[in-house]
Amino acid sequence: MSWKAAACALALALSAPALGLPAAVAGLLAALATLLSLARRWGPPLGPSRWHVRAMLAALSGLLVPSLLLAHRPLVGLLWLLGPCYLLAAPLFLWLFDQGFRRPR
């Protein structure tokens, strides 16, 4: 598993400049992908399914990447951080955790 994750991380980091993303974003997403992939390794009845890991990662990317686009929009950038990234993200992640916990893999 770790080698697949490492390969994905490398691919993401190498393609980041072409996609216009700083390497830090690629690194961040790759590290979180590795971590969340690890999180699904434990046996039933605990641990999230593959679907939950993907959903969590998609949610993280969806929240963090737009902050780059809004970096120079003073009020909108701040509101994005405090709204979707901070306040609204909490119920989303809690719901995903609960779903992952409820349904045995």
Next chain:
Amino acid sequence: MSPWLVLFPAALVAVAFLRRRLSQAAFFAADHGASAWLSGLAGTAIGLSAFTFIGGPALVASVGSGALWMILPAPLTGALQCWVLGCWLVGRQPRPLSLPQLLAEDLGPSVRPVAALLLAAGCLAGLVVQAKAIEVLAQGLLGEPAKLWMLAVFLATMAYAAAGGMRVAVWVDAVQGAVMGAVALVVAWVALRHALSAGALLPWLREGGAGLGSFGQVPAAQAFSWYLLFTVGSLAQPQYLQKFFFLRSQEELRRLPLALTGSLMMVLTVWVGLGLAAGALVQAGLLPAAGDRTVPLLLRQLGPGVLAAAAVGALFAISSTVASLLNLLSAALTWDLPQAFGRHRWSLAWGRLITLLAGLAALALAASSGRTVALLGLLGWGFFTAAFLPAVVAAVGRWPVGRAAPLAMAVGAGLCLGLEALRPQLPGGVEPGLVGAGAGFALLALAGRARG
């Protein structure tokens, strides 16, 4: 307010518990009997320091919204910790009592002494930093004499932590966590209303000063590094793991993310509210930009009631962290190290004595030169991340790392310390804790590959 007032309730609790015979499970893990809310509130109080009330908001005032990236992981970390750590350790029988014990169970016995020593060193450094934080807090909020405050708060915490261990401290920490949450909400609300009525907040937001946007005056790479460090780092802090040892059952684990996330976000309101208010007032010229003193100056503008409430919140944040670090250090030296060398009987008297000696040692180090303290202060969040994250992930993922785990821990910790010493020369976005953890991961991956 007299510093000695804090000693009375602590002395009462200590006297009540001094004659009780406590088992190691009671002293180090509150008998594994805590509910999700008790454990969550205590865990939040333990995990947050006075930086949340003073340094964090001051950072928002000076570098703008970029400083929010340190707390932006808050919605995620509760769920992530429960997934990665809670699912790993709550269901085990017999229940372990410490991180070194857990790591030894999964990675081999050679891990235990190394983990115990690194943990003890990190905890001692953390205690020194907390002692210095009380001194700074006294100078800014509580009033002189600062050294007396340091002594009184430490003696009070040492008293109940030594007498009752985590059996008592989990309740004290939970009450302190609840008070911190309430104080944070009130202080944030009053500060924002003050900035609004002074006519500073809306013009600042409307005109869009340099501190706004997604990153403020912080480079994007640095902001993302903070996010990553405070997300993955939360999986490697021994004081963060402690709450899972308290937890009663897997059913409570399911409720824990709500308790953790709710209480954490409630306390962090003060970071956002005070920070934005201070930033707006500084921009409007109504508050001097005075580094860490900016927030105490703002609190004085808000009146004596708010000042006292913020001081209590910050003191509780320190006290709960100190109680946890004292207990972790005692566990490392009286539970893990002796067991690693074949001595299996645990003594309550030694557990208590080491708790007291650790507190006294921290006080003595904090009272010594500032240079020593600054050096020890480096052993913080990043140090624990570098030392323990690769080992924790390897243990959780059951990587076949053989005997490489102790080496990975030592190399990660050493690299982190070396890079911290060179921090001014490092490029932006390079976090020593993450680099140390990366080196540890690389070593473990190589070891795993060598073993096939």
